[in-house]
Amino acid sequence: MRSAIPTYIFTAMLVLGVGIGLYHGYKALRRYQIQSPYLWVNLIHVLYVAPLLIYIGYNEKTTPRPAFELLAMVGFAALGYHLYSLVLNINSIQDKHD
Numbered sequence: 001m002r003s004a005i006p007t008y009i010f011t012a013m014l015v016l017g018v019g020i021g022l023y024h025g026y027k028a029l030r031r032y033q034i035q036s037p038y039l040w041v042n043l044i045h046v047l048y049v050a051p052l053l054i055y056i057g058y059n060e061k062t063t064p065r066p067a068f069e070l071l072a073m074v075g076f077a078a079l080g081y082h083l084y085s086l087v088l089n090i091n092s093i094q095d096k097h098d
Helices: 007-033 039-062 065-097
Strands: none
Touching: 007 039, 039 065
């Protein structure tokens, strides 16, 4: 299955990983300076997401299967977190209008 992935996808993952690392590294420094409670979001991106994308993008078709599985788990975790957040926001809006 990995052999069916076009090479440009791996290049995009590598570039995206570097971009995410740089952006969230900068944001993490800024949030640390102002003692933001959301610093953890940027640290997750810098410590887990960016290196994983860079690893997969660099190794291309020789990347071990567990790396792809970990990427899928991170993606589903993010989806679950954001859906939960969306439900909370919708409920708070409905509570304000009742």
